[in-house]
Amino acid sequence: MLKLHPLTTLLLLLLPTQPVIAQTIPSQPDLTLPKPKHPQLPIPTPPKSPSIKIQPLPPPNIPEVEPFPGATITVTQFNFSGNTVFSNAQLSETLKPYLNRELTFTELQETKGVITELYRENGYITSGAYLPIASNQGFDPKNAIITLNIIEGTVEEIQVVGADRLQDYIRKRLKHDEDAVFNQEHLKEAMRFLQIDPLLKTVSIELLPGTKPNTSILKVNAQTQKPFRVSLGLNNHRSPAVGSLEREITLSHSDVLGFGDRMIVNYGNTDGSHMFAGEYTLPINTNNGTFAARYNFIDSNITEKPFNELDIEGDSSLLELTYRQPLIRRAKENSIEEFALGISASRYESENSIFGIPFPLSEGTDINGRSEATALRFFQDWLHSDRKQAISLHSQLSVGLDVFSPTLNPNPPDGNFVAWQLQGRWFRYLPHRLQLICRGQLNLADRPLLGIEQLSLGGNDSVRGYRQNAFLRDNGALGSCELGIPLYTSNKHALQLRPFVDFGTGWNNERIDPLAGPIETSRTLLSVGLGLTYQLKDNLFAQINWGIPLLSGAEGGSPDNNPVTFSLQWQN
Incomplete structure (x- = not known):
């Protein structure tokens, strides 16, 4: 812990002789904000592969090439229309085995099945190929040029049943534009993320025929989690200087305005401290980008004997604004992975006093017992979770800025600093239902730091x-x-x-x-x-x-x- 400021030591030596002087002075009064509690590493439980109930779509009303029994044709070129997912070259390569040889009508019919299967293998289950008669008339049987018409299915509408306040939230996260070709694998990945979304309790989906040709309707049945929660806590995790026994109450709402926005309000106290914390998080895009605002305030008084006789008090506050954006999000059948970047701007202020007189109690405070710091923090998060383990890494670079009048001293610590932090957590299932939980942290700084850092x-x-x-x-x-x-x-x-x-x-x-x-x-x-x-x-x-x-x-x-x-x- 930090050493007391030299002036504080001198003041204590000048005080009348009391039992307080006969004991070692604690090297750091616990007057600053408690360190933020890091979120627990999720237990590795990737979502099950979502099942999609599919009602077959009616075939398109397209007159096709009529059979030519007993005759054969030789195709020298295939043309394609209506395709956007695969290029003409890709489709031609797929049908290469059918070029420049005699084909029966059955073999010619196989070509549309081959193209349809190519679409289905890649998740485009409502798309297919046809041989329209209108585009295949009057061809030379010995040098035929055949045209295949590609029908690429789209989503006409997303209907959400239940989850009244979150219907728009769910639609946006299914990521289907009206003009986008429907892909079952893309839908499954979006569904896996919805299955682990803390706002939702259950979610299932049906694919129904649309009201327009070649379209489908996605019908989503969803049930939300309880949005409002009350939490009561009791622990002895605080410093004995302000009373180790802490009582807490937390109120949270996971969908305040219907955007999936979350608000948390927390109050805690010990015998010598009162702490208030509030946080609001707003999703700003469908890839789980979020903006968060957090405020913490703590009022502390040293109650530990014999130092309580000095009437040591302190107030500390922290305001932080954070933007976090995942760049990679993958949800496979057996694993989930996320990589995100973020930036935070924070403002920290504290003031201390003895016998009600402002006084510097620790290194970095000015003559009036105040310390202030403004910092930018750049961070990266990576998370991987599968059925056996979960791993997370968090890296953060913090830079103290000369903005909004921070505390600046002839010698550090003060509001100017550069510090880097690396955190890692690992959860692993072992045989015989055992679990291994490991965590690690590394902190490096370029100079002496204020206590909160x-x-x-x-x-x-x-x-x-x-x-x-x-x-x-x-x-x-x-x-x-x-x-x-x-x-x-x-x-x-x-x-x-x-x-x-x-x-x-x-x-x-x-x-x-x-x-x-x-x-x-x-x-x-x-x-x-x-x-x-x-x-x-x-x-x-x-x-x-x-x-x-x-x-x-x-x-x-x-x-x-x-x-x-x-x-x-x-x-x-």
Whole structure:
């Protein structure tokens, strides 16, 4: 964790002698925003291949070439009309075996079947070829030029039954323009994404004959998930400095305006803090591009004895705007893959005080105890999930900007910085119903960072068994692996034992305390332990972890480690 600002240390030394002075001052009051909770890696459950009920289309009313019993013709060239999916050259190559040899009428009829099969093999199941008599009259039997008419089927209309508020949302994601040739494989891929869409509970589709020639109607039957949810949570994941026991309530709506837009409002408190968070996410295109706005605010007061006698208070806020756009989205029968790029703009502000007097409590704050930073963040996400495993990678480059009056100090840390973060998660099914869950993180920075940008070592989301935010470092790495051992599983209940090992190491860029000189910064944490998780349908999730620190003393241990953490969450 960060060292206290030198002026803070001096002030504490000048205070009247009390028990508070007789103990080690915590190196970082927990007055900044908690680190954002990263979304859980999805369990590898790719959607089943969607079944499409198909009613045969009536044949087109096209008079075709009449039989010529006992006679043969020699075709020297095939012409084509109406084709847009395949070129004339591609179709001619397909019919090459029928050129320049004598053909019976049956063999000539085979040519339209070959072209129709080519379309069907490529997913164009409502398209086909015909031999119209109007285009094939008066040909020379010894040097015939035959024309095949290609009828390419289109979608006349998409009818959605159910999901009243999301009907337009569903139509757009099926990605069928009125003039586009219908392709069953393209439709199946779009359906797979709808099957895993969190807004939808069930979705099925029928292909019906259209009211116009060569057209079809897509009839979609959909049922939505419950849009409004209430979640209550209780955990001891916060720092003891502000009270480790946290109570939370979260309200969320997954379809606020009928666009598939999502709003989340969260309130949480501990004995010494109140936190409010709100987020709104709006889909902006059919490829799952989203725009999100997030705001967090926390008001904290140090309640940990004996430091509560100093009346240390702090307020922190974060505003962030994010645009995320998937560039690659593939949904095959057994796997899903996504690659996305994104950019965020964030604004962070904090102020601290002692005895109600604005005062710098940590490095990077100005003389009035304020720190401000504006940053641009460029990120990339990659996710692959199949029936055996799920892998995700997240890379983010953050650049502090001299915009909107950030805190600028003669020496860092301040609002100018460049930092890079890489995160990875891996979920794997093993034999005997075992599960392997691993995660890792790497942080690198070009200079000392403000506390909100640093890597946190210690705590439930870092190295279990140690105090939450035991240390904050500019650079570092985290790693964790746990084995999920099923103890009891049914349709409603799931109980798992999870032995784990956690590791974290971190170091700062050059930091010098004007009073104490160079600051020793390298810290390494290592723990092993056991976890127990219980889940009741989608309504209740409980977890308890017991971590055993393996390193102590100079390597990062402390007498106030938190060996047992728990969380309890319920939602309607």
